[in-house]
Amino acid sequence: MGKLILQDIHKSYGKDEVLHGINIETGENQFLVLIGPSGCGKTTLLNIIAGLEQESGGDILLNDRRLNGLSPKDRDIAMVFQSYALYPSMTVRNNILFALENRKVPKAEREQILMDVARMLQIEHLLDRRPRQLSGGQQQRVAIGRAIARRPTLFLFDEPLSNLDAKLRVEMRSEIKRLHQQLQTSMVYVTHDQIEAMTMGDLIAVMNEGIIQQLGSPESIYNDPANRFVAGFMGSPSMNFLPVVPREETSGLCLRVAGAEGDGNLLPIPPKMQGALRSQLGRRITLGIRPEQITDPGSAREGEALHSIELDVELLEPTGPDTLVFTRLDGHSLVARVHPSTYLQIGSRCTLSFHMERAVFFDPENGSRLA
Amino acid sequence: MRRLPIYLLLTLAALFFLLPLYIMLVTSFKTMPEIYNQGILALPRQFDLYAWRHAWSGATIGASNQGIHPFFINSFELVIPAVIISTAIGAINGYILTHWRFRGANIIFYLLLLGTVFPFQIILLPMAWVQGKLHIAGTLIPGLVMVHIIYGLAFTTLFFRNYYVGIPHDLVRAARVDGAGFFRIFWRVMLPLSTPIIMVTAIWQFTMIWNNFLFGVVFTNSDQQPVTVAINDLVDTVTSVHMWNVDMAAALIAAIPTLVVYLLAGKYFVRGLTGGAVKG
Amino acid sequence: MAHSLMQRVGGKDQVIAGLMLSPTVLAAIFFIYAFILWTVWLSLTRSTILPSNHFIGLANYHDLFGSSRWWRSLSNLGIFGGLYVAISMAIGLLLAILLDQRIRGERLFQVVFLYPMAISAVVTGVAWRWLLDPNFGVQAIVRSLGFTHFQFAWIDDPNFAIYTVVIAAVWQTSGFMMAIFLAGLRGISPDIVKAARIDGAGTLRIYRRVILPNLAPTFFVAFILSAGLAIKAFGLIIALTGGGPGYSTNVPTIFMYVFSFERGEMGVGAASALIMLAIMMVVVVPFVILDARRKV
Numbered sequence: 001m002g003k004l005i006l007q008d009i010h011k012s013y014g015k016d017e018v019l020h021g022i023n024i025e026t027g028e029n030q031f032l033v034l035i036g037p038s039g040c041g042k043t044t045l046l047n048i049i050a051g052l053e054q055e056s057g058g059d060i061l062l063n064d065r066r067l068n069g070l071s072p073k074d075r076d077i078a079m080v081f082q083s084y085a086l087y088p089s090m091t092v093r094n095n096i097l098f099a100l101e102n103r104k105v106p107k108a109e110r111e112q113i114l115m116d117v118a119r120m121l122q123i124e125h126l127l128d129r130r131p132r133q134l135s136g137g138q139q140q141r142v143a144i145g146r147a148i149a150r151r152p153t154l155f156l157f158d159e160p161l162s163n164l165d166a167k168l169r170v171e172m173r174s175e176i177k178r179l180h181q182q183l184q185t186s187m188v189y190v191t192h193d194q195i196e197a198m199t200m201g202d203l204i205a206v207m208n209e210g211i212i213q214q215l216g217s218p219e220s221i222y223n224d225p226a227n228r229f230v231a232g233f234m235g236s237p238s239m240n241f242l243p244v245v246p247r248e249e250t251s252g253l254c255l256r257v258a259g260a261e262g263d264g265n266l267l268p269i270p271p272k273m274q275g276a277l278r279s280q281l282g283r284r285i286t287l288g289i290r291p292e293q294i295t296d297p298g299s300a301r302e303g304e305a306l307h308s309i310e311l312d313v314e315l316l317e318p319t320g321p322d323t324l325v326f327t328r329l330d331g332h333s334l335v336a337r338v339h340p341s342t343y344l345q346i347g348s349r350c351t352l353s354f355h356m357e358r359a360v361f362f363d364p365e366n367g368s369r370l371a
Numbered sequence: 372m373r374r375l376p377i378y379l380l381l382t383l384a385a386l387f388f389l390l391p392l393y394i395m396l397v398t399s400f401k402t403m404p405e406i407y408n409q410g411i412l413a414l415p416r417q418f419d420l421y422a423w424r425h426a427w428s429g430a431t432i433g434a435s436n437q438g439i440h441p442f443f444i445n446s447f448e449l450v451i452p453a454v455i456i457s458t459a460i461g462a463i464n465g466y467i468l469t470h471w472r473f474r475g476a477n478i479i480f481y482l483l484l485l486g487t488v489f490p491f492q493i494i495l496l497p498m499a500w501v502q503g504k505l506h507i508a509g510t511l512i513p514g515l516v517m518v519h520i521i522y523g524l525a526f527t528t529l530f531f532r533n534y535y536v537g538i539p540h541d542l543v544r545a546a547r548v549d550g551a552g553f554f555r556i557f558w559r560v561m562l563p564l565s566t567p568i569i570m571v572t573a574i575w576q577f578t579m580i581w582n583n584f585l586f587g588v589v590f591t592n593s594d595q596q597p598v599t600v601a602i603n604d605l606v607d608t609v610t611s612v613h614m615w616n617v618d619m620a621a622a623l624i625a626a627i628p629t630l631v632v633y634l635l636a637g638k639y640f641v642r643g644l645t646g647g648a649v650k651g
Numbered sequence: 652m653a654h655s656l657m658q659r660v661g662g663k664d665q666v667i668a669g670l671m672l673s674p675t676v677l678a679a680i681f682f683i684y685a686f687i688l689w690t691v692w693l694s695l696t697r698s699t700i701l702p703s704n705h706f707i708g709l710a711n712y713h714d715l716f717g718s719s720r721w722w723r724s725l726s727n728l729g730i731f732g733g734l735y736v737a738i739s740m741a742i743g744l745l746l747a748i749l750l751d752q753r754i755r756g757e758r759l760f761q762v763v764f765l766y767p768m769a770i771s772a773v774v775t776g777v778a779w780r781w782l783l784d785p786n787f788g789v790q791a792i793v794r795s796l797g798f799t800h801f802q803f804a805w806i807d808d809p810n811f812a813i814y815t816v817v818i819a820a821v822w823q824t825s826g827f828m829m830a831i832f833l834a835g836l837r838g839i840s841p842d843i844v845k846a847a848r849i850d851g852a853g854t855l856r857i858y859r860r861v862i863l864p865n866l867a868p869t870f871f872v873a874f875i876l877s878a879g880l881a882i883k884a885f886g887l888i889i890a891l892t893g894g895g896p897g898y899s900t901n902v903p904t905i906f907m908y909v910f911s912f913e914r915g916e917m918g919v920g921a922a923s924a925l926i927m928l929a930i931m932m933v934v935v936v937p938f939v940i941l942d943a944r945r946k947v
Contacts, residue, residue, distance in 0.1 A: 051662070052544050071662040073550035085541035089563030098559070102550035146549070156548075377749050384746055385763045391778040391822065392766075394788075398781065410795055411787045464675050471668035479676055486683050490883050490931055492907045492924040496693055496917060497686040500702055521682045524675055553664040553671075582771035584886030585904075589912060599773045603890050606777050615781055622777040626770045633769035637762060640769065644827055645834040 002063055002153045002186035003028055004049070009058035011044055011210075018044055020210045022058070026203055031180050033201035034190045037233070041210040042190045043158060049188060050156055051075050062154055062186075073102070078147035079156040082163060084139045086131035092142050093127040096149045103150075117145045120182075137168045144176070148183070157189040161196065173199060194234050198222065206230045223358070228367035231288045231360060237324060240294070240334050243364065244287045246277045253277060258284050260330035268307055270357050276371035277361060285370060286362040291324065293355040294336035306353040313344050325350065399423060399620040406615055422616035426624060430617055432605045433593045439621045441594065442601035445511050446581055446628075449597055453516050454576045457523035461572060462565065464524070465531025466557050470543045480532070486525030494522075495589050502590065509592035518590055519580045526579075527572050530643070534568035535561065567639070574636055575643035578629050598625045687928070694921035702917060711918040720898050721923065724906040727813050728930070731902065732881035734817045740873050742821065743828020748858065750829070751836045761833075764826035772823065776890025779819040780806065783891075809899035812892050816884070816900055819891055824880060828873050835869030836862065871938055878934045882927065903927045 004026045011019035019041045026032050034042040047053040049060060051072040060067040067075050078099070086095050096117060100110045118124045121141045131139055140160065147155055157176070161169045177200050180187055191197055197204050198218045206213045206221060206229075213233075214226035225231035231239050243258035246269065253274045255267040267287075269277055277285075297308050311334075315326035318340060325336040325344065336352050344350050361370040398406065399422050400415040409416075428438040435441065468476055498518060499508065507514040538561065546556045587597040596604075602625050606618050633640055694712070697705040715721050746764060750757055767775065782788045785804040793801040805811035839862055847861045885904040892900040894909075901909075903923055911920025 047544075050544075050548060052547065071664065072544075072547045073552070077548060079545065079548045081541045081545055083539055083541045085539065085545035087542060087546070087560050087563075089560070098546070098551070099549035102555065146545075150549070374752070377752055377754065381746070381749050381754065381760055384742075385760060388763050388767060388822065388826065391775070391782055394782055395778050406787070410792060411782070412792060460675060463671055467668045467672045471665060473665065473669065479672070482676070482679055482684075486679055488879065488931065488935060489683070489687075490904070490924070490927045492904060493690050493928045494682065494686040495907075495924070496702070496911055496921055497689040498682070499912075521678055524678065525683075528675065547664070553667040578769055582773075582886075584771065584773050584889070585908075588889075589908070599771050599886065602771075602773050602777060603886070606780070606890065607893065615787070618777055619781065622774045626774045629769045629771070630766065633766055634762070637765070641761075641765060641830055644765075644768065645830050 004032065004154060004186055004188065005059075005061040006045075006049070007059040007061070009045065009048060009060070010056045011041070011048060011053070012056045017056075018210050019048075019055075022207075022210075022212055024205055024212065024215060026186060029184050029186050030202040031177075031187045031189065031200055033197040033204045034188065034207060035192060035194060035197040035204060035233075036207035036213075038192060040207040042192075042207050045207070046156055046158055046188060046190045049154075050077055050079055076153045077156055078150040078152040078154075079158065080143050080147050080160045082159040084131070084143040084160075084163075086139055086142055086146070088131050091128050091130055092123065092134070092145075095131070095142060096146050099146065099150050113149050113151075117149045120148065120179075121145045136164055137172070140164060140168075140172060144179070148179070153185065155183075155185060155187040157187065157191075159191055160189075162191075162193070176200065194236065198234070206233060208233070225288075225360060225369070227369055228286065228288065228362040231362070235290055237291055237335050239288045239290050241362075242287045242289070242329065242332050242334070243284055245282060245284055246280050247282065253281075255287060257330035257332060264330045265309055267354060268356060270359075272357075273359075273361070273371040280361075280370065284364060286364045286367075288360040288362060289354065289356075290358070291335040291337040292322075293358045294334065294352050295355070296338045296342050297351055297353040307356055308351050308353045310349050310351050313346050313348055313350050316344060316346060325352070327352070395619045395623055398616050399426075399623055401616050403612065403614065403616060419616075422614070422620040423624075425614075426605075426617045426621035430605055430614075430621065431608060432601050433596075435594060439598060439601055439605065439624055442596055442598045443624060445596060445601075446598040446625075449511055449515055449519065450577055450580050452512070453519040453523065453580050454573055456516075457520045457527045457576055458569065458572045460520075460524060461527025462531045462562070462569070463557065464528040465533075465535045466561055468528070468532045469535040469538070470540060470556075470561075471553070483525045483528050486522075487529060491522065491585055495585075499589065509590070509595060511591055511595040511597070515586060515590050515595070515597070518586050519583070522586075523576055523580065527576060530572045530575065531565075531568055534565070534571075538564060567642075570636060570639040571643045574632055574639050577632060578640065581629050601625075690921045690924055694918060694925055696918055698917035698921070700915035700917070707918070711922040714916075714919050715922045715926070718919075720901060721903075721906055723898060724901040724903050724923075727900060728882065728902045730813055731816050731820070731884070732878065734814070735820045735881050736874065736877045738817065739821045739825045739828050739877055740870070742825040743830075743873065744832045746825070746829040747832035747836055750833055761826075761830070764829050766826070767823040768827045770823070772884070772887035773890040775819055775823045776887045776892075779815065779822070780891050783815050783818070806892065807896060809896045812896060812900045816888050816891060819887055820881070820884060823887070824877065828877060831873050831876070832866070832869055835866045835872075838869075839865050875935055875938055879931070882931055882934070903930070 004024070006022050006024040009019055009022040010017065022045055024032065034045060036042050044053060048055045051067065051070055055068065062075070087098065090098065093114065096114055097110055100113060105113070118127060121144060123138065123141050123145060126134060126138055126142065131142070134142065143160070161172050164172060173196055189200060201218055203215065204218055204221045205215045208229050214221055214230045221230060222234055225234065228241070232241070244255040244267070245258050246253055246255055249266065251268065253269045255269060256264055297306065309329070311327040311329060313325055313327060317324040317326070321340070322337050323340050323342065323344070325338055327334050327336060338344070362368065363370055394411050397413070397415055398411070400418045400420070401409070402419050402421065405416060426438055427440050429436065430438045432439065432442065468480060502508040502514050507517070542560055543556055546560050551559065582599060583597070584599045584603070587600040591597065591600065602621055605621050693702060695706055695708060697703050697707045750760060754760065783806040785791070785807060790801060790803040793803065806815045843861060843865070844857060847857045852860065883904065884902065885908070888894060888900055888902060888905060894901045894905045903926065907920050907923045907927065910916045910923060
């Protein structure tokens with residue numbers, strides 16, 4: 001049970017406003033991910049939810065309880081830190097028990113909780129060690145265990161996996177997700193790793209410069225980005241952005257790559273977007289298209305019209321499950337993603353198909369979504 | 372043997388540093404006739420303990436002829452409360468200045484930093500007057516103890532501040548989320564991590580206060596004086612013959628506590644000298 | 652009000668923190684800064700054995716700078732301070748460099764070089780007074796070696812007694828300087844030295860061109876600390892020479908003590924204390940500013 005509402009949260013340091021009115025409402029027991037580049041305000045926002053920093057304005061509600069002004073200990077939250085923040089002088093056992101002692105939980109109950117948590121996280125054998133005797137992954141487990149033991153209404157995670165090596169990170173990622181399903185408790189998770197955001201979040205808030213750029217499900221964030229920032233920030237390799245100019249052709253509305261010499265290539269605009277783009281005729285706008293939407297011909301789903309173009313292969317990066325093709329369309333570099341079995345050679349030409357149905361368009365001036 | 376000159380120089384330096392200690396030791400075990408007849412460097416013919424006994428309990432210092440021992444005890448009575456209190460307050464202050472920062476914390480830091488620099492002469496007259504008004508002028512306890520606590524605070528606070536700056540703030544944040552308050556965080560999280568800096572600070576304060584002369588000579592009267600002042604009185608006492616052996620024994624007695632601490636915990640003493648005194 | 656304060660700064664614990672720190676802040680403001688102002692005021696009054704509020708302007712300063720004893724104190728501080736700072740830093744640096752050559756018994760040497768710092772200045776003064784006594788000490792030792800006309804009676808000579816203070820002070824704190832320089836040397840990245848070695852520089856050249864320039868902040872710290880020790884030196888001189896013969900080894904600390912607490916001329920004593928503070932500021936502050944500039 002738990003529902004978090006942030007209403008118009010502002011935060012300033014002196015004259016510097018770092019959060020400009022944050023509004024978020026989560027559903028019951030949702031996993032909310034705050035993501036953005038460093039300095040976007042995501043950690044400040046988490047600290048404000050925790051009560052470790054004081055908001056300059058706005059309201060924080062957890063299950064309809066107003067948290068403003070409450071000290072962290074009265075907010076019914078638990079937090080996992082990037083540095084783990086395990087108390088170095090205490091054993092694992094005491095690290096976990098500390099919060100329970102502070103809350104004057106009866107001793108028998110404390111022991112019971114400790115054992116449950118230890119079993120859940122498989123750290124029973126570590127209980128009498130001190131943090132410095134643990135590996136990074138073990139410390140991470142203890143830090144999570146310490147948070148779970150509290151049985152809070154809300155878990156806060158501050159980039160908890162960023163100090164782990166790649167393999168462990170993937171493991172812990174699914175572990176935290178599993179915990180979320182098991183515990184049925186709201187979680188707020190700060191990260192700058194978009195894969196973590198996509199895989200873990202029920203709800204993702206993409207932040208930049210103290211503003212929420214988009215709040216939505218992973219699918220909507222990825223497939224239906226609200227603006228150019230979100231489109232470029234989520235996804236790896238990043239979405240391709242091309243300057244294009246819509247123009248009327250006999251076949252209907254088409255795109256010509258801006259600055260192309262001679263005839264250049266024409267990209268068709270799918271019918272559903274024609275209405276929105278008609279007003280931009282002759283104006284330079286930004287086309288956004290993900291690498292996986294420039295791919296092998298023949299990958300079209302039923303009823304989808306692909307537009308194929310023959311391009312030069314400049315560089316190949318096989319990643320295993322697929323191969324990235326670096327190429328150029330009318331002078332603008334482009335990354336495509338093809339099946340690894342596709343035979344390609346650097347310097348040769350290849351035919352790539354554009355899934356224009358999945359393309360998005362932005363205003364080049366302010367980055368807002370046009371279609 | 373290219374390195375021979377290095378060892379030679381170092382050994383010469385070591386002899387220079389050891390020379391005063393050596394002549395103090397040998398002189399303190401000699402009789403006065405021996406001092407007159409033998410070179411200062413000569414070993415005593417027999418280890419005569421008269422000078423030590425006389426220095427400890429018989430020598431005339433000011434109006435007393437009980438030797439150095441009452442003043443030696445005075446110094447302990449001074450040092451123990453002054454070290455404990457100034458270290459404890461310094462620990463709390465350092466904790467606040469690093470983990471409970473507020474607007475103006477930097478100003479307070481510089482305020483205290485300057486407090487470690489200025490010459491104490493500048494505060495002697497007002498302090499003497501204030502002690503007079505409080506009717507504690509000339510007393511060891513609380514008069515001199517108070518002076519040493521007040522003017523030690525800047526040092527102890529900076530020591531702890533510089534140490535606690537290195538303790539991740541996430542620990543305090545985690546403890547707050549875990550429901551611990553100001554004192555509980557200090558007691559359960561910070562203090563268990565503080566053993567090295569407590570050692571450094573306590574040893575620093577012990578050495579500084581024990582060895583201090585200025586405050587002792589200004590703020591205490593005859594029988595309340597710390598051992599450093601008593602040594603100076605003893606050496607200065609005009610008698611027909613200068614009892615060099617007694618002087619040296621008394622000086623050694625006054626030096627023993629800090630020397631013992633230095634030999635047992637020199638590591639912390641050096642850290643105090645080079646680290647805390649420097650940073651900031 | 653209390654509530655809004657707590658809101659602003661983040662909780663009851665923050666208020667407790669403020670309350671816990673305030674005694675120290677108040678004590679510092681009162682016992683240091685207010686006392687300094689108080690001493691300023693005393694220096695402007697006709698205070699003798701007891702403080703008085705009779706304002707006499709700069710008359711005490713006039714008296715102070717009309718006193719040959721004060722001028723002697725100042726020039727002694729200049730001689731003593733200059734020599735002491737230079738020599739103790741030089742010896743300290745030399746010892747640090749020697750110890751930095753991967754020496755066997757480094758710990759033992761360090762213990763020997765540094766133990767004088769653990770000893771009271773008064774004890775140091777007493778020991779050196781004995782060692783410098785012409786009838787028993789260094790002069791007697793050298794004479795007993797056959798140099799029967801060897802003269803070394805500085806401690807009894809008003810023109811040279813101040814140099815004995817330099818000797819004793821250098822003995823007491825050179826080890827301290829050594830520790831500071833050694834810490835500085837150990838703080839230099841070994842990679843820089845390795846790079847210089849690969850570039851073909853010899854040991855001497857590495858020290859001159861690579862290591863010593865990197866020690867600039869350490870020199871700065873050593874200077875500030877030793878200059879501070881020089882200005883504050885008191886117990887050592889009292890025990891070694893008592894400020895004499897005559898007042899030939901008086902320094903401002905002794906002058907201030909004698910005038911304030913023995914001769915009952917509190918106003919002049921206060922004035923001398925303020926000049927001491929000014930000297931400290933003049934010596935220390937430019938270096939602090941210089942250091943701050945360099946860091947920017």
